[in-house]
Amino acid sequence: MGHLLFILPICFALIVLFVPKNAVRIVGLLGGLTTLVITVGLICTYNSANGMHYFVKQDWIKGFGMTMHFGYDAISLLLLLLTAGLIPLILLSNYKNELASNRLFTSMVFFMQLGLTGVFVSLDGLWFYIFWEITLIPIYLIAYWFGAPERKAALLKFFIYTFVGSIAMLAAIIGLKSMAPSFAYMDLVNVALTDKTVAFWLMAGFFLAFAVKIPIFPFHTWQPDTYAKAPMAGTMLLSAIMLKMALYGIIRWLLPLFPEALETATYCIIVLAVIGVVYGAVIAIKQNDMKRLFAYASLSHVGLIAAGLFTATVDAISAGVLQMINHGLVALGLFLAVDVIERRLHTRSLSDLGGIAKQAPKFAFWFAALAFASVSVPFTSGFIGEFLLLKGIYNYDWIIGAVAGTTLILGAVYTFRAYQLSMYGPVNTAEFADLHWSEFVVFFIIMVIIVVLGVYPAAIIDFVKPSVTNLLELSSISTSLAK
């Protein structure tokens, strides 16, 4: 059944190119939902006792050590579910736009899904890299074709930044492979890196690729521009799903592959990530453009996840996975809220907005609910995730933990500032139609999941814990070693 994860997106990416224009959105939704059903099926049949499930395991090119190993464990499955779940939501949230009936757009979304799925199931270094790179093309094209008029410079920056990161990873993969019999995941994990300097540089190669994509503090400059210039669907894809590739990469590749090198580097990386948390939040407070504001907010939230993952404890990583799902949902919701405003008023600058709550009470309600979810109040899925992450960082080093903790306060400041300035105050705009049914459905689904996970986070945490434990055993970083 795992094969369908590849076959379906390819099929639908090609099919939508040839269906009549008014059927594109239906076929797109249908395609997204089919993959979702398959993914749910995989989750239902998954048994954590067996560890890694390979659905393809064979040699590809023997002489060069290339294999075809694709498989999943609980971590991959949850990210697959996130991808498969968010793609139909993204298509649905653009339902009213012209974009949704554009063949090329829908096709590119499915190509994107193919790449993302590949990243999450690849258990072979080369295939991981291949899929990692492939995702760049559709997102670049989506932003290039449908983005804001002055997008080109921002996109060039984005492409070159991420490409340089990927190239560094390619170098590291080649270097690592030269010590292993093949690219297979287990072979790469079993490489004994005796030389500390070599280990460090190989780790740095992977880290650079992930750090650019997440993005971690000094590598983030592409992000606000690209988010602001991309069309809303592109921003949603980027922030809700695409950067999860990098977080997943940390869990799956960086931690198990380079425990020796990380021992020395972890402290620096966590400090950088936490700088990003505070920096993103502080800049978000001063933003006038709502999209930029949430872009910086995303930087801040994701930095916290990254910092938590690097503490390499079972709790923090499980919470990190939960928080990835939460961030995907919340980011999608918030960007949709911005888009709802932009579609109607053709502006998203806070100084022009005001009083929308009076005109569109339904929208105001859902936006408020999302704002609360974004600042992680109890009974939303963010609460337990952020709490466990902060606890992990606090245990690692209490000063860093305390600094990272300010995100809770700063997060409330920028989120509610945005909410207040746009929704309350004097009515600045003539007319504001309330939610379209498609927008309503998206908000509703997102909030239901957020609340369910908020009340019962164990559904996720218990599901991933065995896999995380396995992974950490692989990396031989035990909880005690991480101090």
Add this chain to the structure above:
Amino acid sequence: MDALIIVFASGLISLFAAFSKKPILVLSSALGGLLLGIVSIIYQITGGQSFVKLGYDGLEFTQASLYYSLTILVFAFLLIGIGYSRFKESTEHIGEYIGLLLFSATGAVIMTAFTDMFMFFLGLEILSIPIYVMAGSNKHNALSNEASLKYFLMGSFATGVLLFGVAWIYGATGSFKVSEIAQAIFQMNIDNTMLFIGILFILAAFLFKVGAAPFHFWSPDVYDGAPHVVTGFMASVVKIAAFSAFLKLFHEAFAMAHDFWVPALSGLMILTLFVGNLSAIRQTKLKRLLAYSSITHVGYTLLVLISGSMTSVFDMWFYMTGYGFSVIALIAIGISVNDEEDKIEALKGLGKRNPLLAIAGVIAVLSLAGIPLTAGFFGKYLVLADAWKEHSTLVIIALVNSAISIYYYLKVFGAIVSKSETEQAPIKLSLLTTLIIVITIIGMIGLPFIIPFL
């Protein structure tokens, strides 16, 4: 051997077929001959025996040379096919055009299979001389004439240098045969100045032929001035032939003098990469961009010569084949778009004008840039992975360059995928061109997936 004779004969037939004033006859005899040659090579690769046996040991078709020849003939086939739409405009010259390209391909095949310096030189000249003529085939165009003259003067000078080098080698080793030269170097004193001078001369001539820095100055002008097909021919067939010949020379004949030429070549490789990449950044013309990008690709391929592992022959074959398909696809686009000034900007709106061309163009650019799942990526990977163990610094420099190169490939990519401001007529492709573009797409995507079957 069969293929060599077949292609040469079909070249002659094409020349005579031109008397009939029917371009289609010339084309079909050329393509038929090439197809027959391709079939005979595939027959030999799969284990069949050559029908013609010579009592002369100057040519030896090993498995490796068969693969290289196969690529050469396929590329010649594709290029003659896409060039036909231009060739047929001058009915009285089509015989020469196609005949010369076929003779050049014959020379290329000889260069993959020589076993002594004599045959090597003969192959090189048979390869080069028709190209000197063909570069100027657009004879009412000043640029084309300049290209031809420039290429001829520089090329003959390089040939002289090469001959001089061969003479020094003969002086040092007392033989023209590749195997005997290797034997002699193996037995001789390590510091043999005569030998080193010879190697240096040959190296210089070689770098000239493939267009590596600092012997690259001719290539942008010649690429730009020559007609599209000839540019494509120089970038694909000539390069693959030259590389296969020099791989043989440096890995078999001069293998033992390894310590002498590897550092020199490493320095030149770094220079080539940076010169090619940094000059390409500001280009606005498609063919000039191709010229500089081809200099960069020569840089990557030099890494194969430097690393010298068991799989070098295969790596280089794979890299050059993947590269050739991309170049031919872009050349086909250049011919079809038919822009006066050959501007990259003219590619705008290609998706509307002809989706197939746009798809081929996008894949070709991605393949040149080395984005995964294209032949270009796997080629680059093979080259770099092989070189990693001994020359990891060079690999990192190559990767840095590949990051620089993304900038100008993205420019072409952006031009192809963006909409054009002005309304342009759709491009109609002939059946032959469509077929060839489909073949290049299959080549660029499918090449990595046939490796397990080789």
